[in-house]
Amino acid sequence: MTVIAAEHLSKWYGQVIGINDVSVQVPAGVTGLLGPNGAGKSTFMKLVTGQLKPSQGTIRILGEPIWGNPALYFRIGFCPEQDAFYERMTGREWVRALVRLHGATESDAASLADRALEAVDLMPAGDKKIGAYSKGMRQRVKMAQAIAHDPELIILDEPLSGMDPILRRKSIRMIRDWARQGKSILVSSHVLHEIEAMTSNILLINQGRILAEGDVHHIRDLIDEHPHTVHIRADHTRELARELLAFDDVRSLRLEEEAVVVETTRPDAFYARLTELAASGSLGDITEVTSPDDNLQAVFQYLVKS
Amino acid sequence: MPIHDQSYRRYTGERRPAGQAWTVIARTGLRLLLRRRGFFALMLASWLPFVVRSVQIYASANMPQLAFIAPTAETFRQFLDQQSIFVFFVTVFGGAGLIANDRRANALQLYLSKPLTRAEYVWGKLAVLMSLLLMVTWVPAMALLLVQLAFSGSFAFLAANAWLVPAITVLSVIQAGTVAAAMLALSSLSNSSRFVGLMYAFLIFFTDALYGVLRVATRTTAASWISIGNDIQQIGDAIFRLPPRYETPWPISLSVLVALVAAAAVVLERRVRGVEVVA
Amino acid sequence: MNTSSRQPSTAFSAARIFELSLPQMLWSRRSILLALLVCGPMALATVPRGAWIIRPSQFTDATVGFDIYGLMIWLLYVRFIVPVLGVFYGTSMIADEVEDKTITYLFTRPIQRRAVILGKYAAYLVCTLLLVLPSAMIVFFLLVPVGGGTSIGVQFPVLIRDLGALAIGLAAYGAVFAYVGARVRRPLLAGLAFVFGWEPAMVVIPGYLKRLSVAYYLQALIPHARPPDDAGPPLIVVALRGLLEEPSALGAVVGLAVIIGLCLWAAGRAVEQREYVLEQ
Numbered sequence: 015m016t017v018i019a020a021e022h023l024s025k026w027y028g029q030v031i032g033i034n035d036v037s038v039q040v041p042a043g044v045t046g047l048l049g050p051n052g053a054g055k056s057t058f059m060k061l062v063t064g065q066l067k068p069s070q071g072t073i074r075i076l077g078e079p080i081w082g083n084p085a086l087y088f089r090i091g092f093c094p095e096q097d098a099f100y101e102r103m104t105g106r107e108w109v110r111a112l113v114r115l116h117g118a119t120e121s122d123a124a125s126l127a128d129r130a131l132e133a134v135d136l137m138p139a140g141d142k143k144i145g146a147y148s149k150g151m152r153q154r155v156k157m158a159q160a161i162a163h164d165p166e167l168i169i170l171d172e173p174l175s176g177m178d179p180i181l182r183r184k185s186i187r188m189i190r191d192w193a194r195q196g197k198s199i200l201v202s203s204h205v206l207h208e209i210e211a212m213t214s215n216i217l218l219i220n221q222g223r224i225l226a227e228g229d230v231h232h233i234r235d236l237i238d239e240h241p242h243t244v245h246i247r248a249d250h251t252r253e254l255a256r257e258l259l260a261f262d263d264v265r266s267l268r269l270e271e272e273a274v275v276v277e278t279t280r281p282d283a284f285y286a287r288l289t290e291l292a293a294s295g296s297l298g299d300i301t302e303v304t305s306p307d308d309n310l311q312a313v314f315q316y317l318v319k320s
Numbered sequence: 321m322p323i324h325d326q327s328y329r330r331y332t333g334e335r336r337p338a339g340q341a342w343t344v345i346a347r348t349g350l351r352l353l354l355r356r357r358g359f360f361a362l363m364l365a366s367w368l369p370f371v372v373r374s375v376q377i378y379a380s381a382n383m384p385q386l387a388f389i390a391p392t393a394e395t396f397r398q399f400l401d402q403q404s405i406f407v408f409f410v411t412v413f414g415g416a417g418l419i420a421n422d423r424r425a426n427a428l429q430l431y432l433s434k435p436l437t438r439a440e441y442v443w444g445k446l447a448v449l450m451s452l453l454l455m456v457t458w459v460p461a462m463a464l465l466l467v468q469l470a471f472s473g474s475f476a477f478l479a480a481n482a483w484l485v486p487a488i489t490v491l492s493v494i495q496a497g498t499v500a501a502a503m504l505a506l507s508s509l510s511n512s513s514r515f516v517g518l519m520y521a522f523l524i525f526f527t528d529a530l531y532g533v534l535r536v537a538t539r540t541t542a543a544s545w546i547s548i549g550n551d552i553q554q555i556g557d558a559i560f561r562l563p564p565r566y567e568t569p570w571p572i573s574l575s576v577l578v579a580l581v582a583a584a585a586v587v588l589e590r591r592v593r594g595v596e597v598v599a
Numbered sequence: 600m601n602t603s604s605r606q607p608s609t610a611f612s613a614a615r616i617f618e619l620s621l622p623q624m625l626w627s628r629r630s631i632l633l634a635l636l637v638c639g640p641m642a643l644a645t646v647p648r649g650a651w652i653i654r655p656s657q658f659t660d661a662t663v664g665f666d667i668y669g670l671m672i673w674l675l676y677v678r679f680i681v682p683v684l685g686v687f688y689g690t691s692m693i694a695d696e697v698e699d700k701t702i703t704y705l706f707t708r709p710i711q712r713r714a715v716i717l718g719k720y721a722a723y724l725v726c727t728l729l730l731v732l733p734s735a736m737i738v739f740f741l742l743v744p745v746g747g748g749t750s751i752g753v754q755f756p757v758l759i760r761d762l763g764a765l766a767i768g769l770a771a772y773g774a775v776f777a778y779v780g781a782r783v784r785r786p787l788l789a790g791l792a793f794v795f796g797w798e799p800a801m802v803v804i805p806g807y808l809k810r811l812s813v814a815y816y817l818q819a820l821i822p823h824a825r826p827p828d829d830a831g832p833p834l835i836v837v838a839l840r841g842l843l844e845e846p847s848a849l850g851a852v853v854g855l856a857v858i859i860g861l862c863l864w865a866a867g868r869a870v871e872q873r874e875y876v877l878e879q
Contacts, residue, residue, distance in 0.1 A: 522633075534643070
């Protein structure tokens, strides 16, 4: 089942193109929309949620056009990126008031709001003014208003921004729970591993165009075919380099000050062997292992070049 | 071949003495405002009365039959009066967002985390608005004096009216200073420049309307001190040695303006803070 | 909730928006500031009232208090407070939500966008009526007895007419500026130009153009004598005033009702068709 269908969708603001001839079908389930800052993620989200009208092409949500079709919002919940609230209201009052706009009675709205606040772990702070909330609480109350009316499709624009690591983990778990309940979710981010933790189905967007769509492991495989750079800081770099040269998947190697930089074609196998080396302790301490390639920018650079 | 260091290098050049950071705020503020086409057009339009007056001066100097429109000291007083409408629009469109936009963007924290005191920040913003207001009052008035000098070809007028130079300066500074202080204080009260502009317009027109009621009810102009515009006009008449247009003594008008500036200072002291505590 | 729920009616949605917006509007800093400013006429009214209490003999004109009240209704309320409140709130109805970026929450609900502006308009009306009408009433109660020539009881019907005129004036200006706020990029400039430029000019020019102003109809509803102009009107204006016809009270009410209806309809259409791009 397709929840979002875009056909030759374009959106421009004067001379600036936000979305450029995008044709994509988003299936049910969790889909991650990935792209660097300025890629067009928020523009796409705004087109999907009917805040912007397409300049060209069409977009259908759950089989219906969204622009000028407010009835569709019964089935959609949206958590926007911006940090904007009615600061004087409490979290409970705010969520309740927004649920009332769906036609709920006073008592229904109260119980739906409470249920949503419970789901995002904000019940204890429900009667505090939003103006006094921390950043994480503000993100959570935004998510609460998106799910309170039990929508089929939830659209989350950078939902984890500003959250601490523990809250991120909780939110990711919550999103996966919603998916298990049968909801479809479109979540945008510029951090690959966060999206990977939620779903394997992703849309990659850059400069207003869709670069790739599908299973994230396939994208990962593409990265793996491309030589992967690993930066290793260690006590005895020369001895480490001698050991690493014996690995057959090491394509190249260079020495830097207190570090070895390796290019490998099979990063998973390489990391496994490196872990064994580090555990053995025979080459002294390995103090840091980083990969400048293991980020979205590298994926994009690779995809754009290929 | 020596390899040059490309990494970050600390600034080792000359530093300006402390207390001059407000000039950076003033320069940046002016540059940003004058870059806006609409605002620049407004500033240009504010010089149209100058052009008209220059024509008047030229005509009176070169056509004996038009000598009756020759400028007098009162001409310069009237010129400054006529510029009041531009003072209002420049204040609203140039001044409303000076602090309000910084508050909306949470930039006050950024500013005040630099080696910049609150006073310097306020002085910088005040300098922006006062510069703009002086550009529509003092600068064209002084230019008009020079035009008079140039077209008449003699120093006679200037010699006879040398007091015009300090008079124009003092009145322009009083007008610009009072209005700028009031607008800056209002701008610090809100995050919305639109609301600030409305508040300022409300203040000016409401005090005028109140005075209008009192004038008709009491059949005197003794309550003119209520209106800020009238206070400035009353002081202007006193500076230019003209018969006062209202019955309010000019020291009372001056006291009202001083009280307004003092109130503005109190508001700015309370509102220009790096952080705002939300209960 | 049922995913095939019926869309709430426009009236229901507007009522919910009204409930959401009224506390925001009423307890905002700007309303408190405006309430203080609207206290200006009340403070002014205490002066003659105080003088009347202390030394009644100084008042030679028996109806001076009622005359001053009429003057204040004209000069302060009708020509200033009512239109300026209309500009203040009317142009901010949608603009505030856009600036604060909260408009997203309202436009991603299953309600017609026009319900948002209708609900906000209703909140505006309640807020401004609560600010203006009590102020006018207090001014009436303070001033009318001054002079001793008339009483509150005798002039009470006049108060009712004044309050009605002020209420319909607030409704009309609010509707006009709701449309201006929804349609125009810089509504403040347009609002100030309309109130302080267009309207004073249109009212004195003969012809049909004056029917495109709210003041033309509103001034016909005020039972008090028009105040004299400030510096004495130019001869041409005096001459023109003599040629101007004023609508009847019923005609004025109908005219204002048409303005309100048209402007609210147009504002609803503008909001439904416009895209609101939020600042990043």
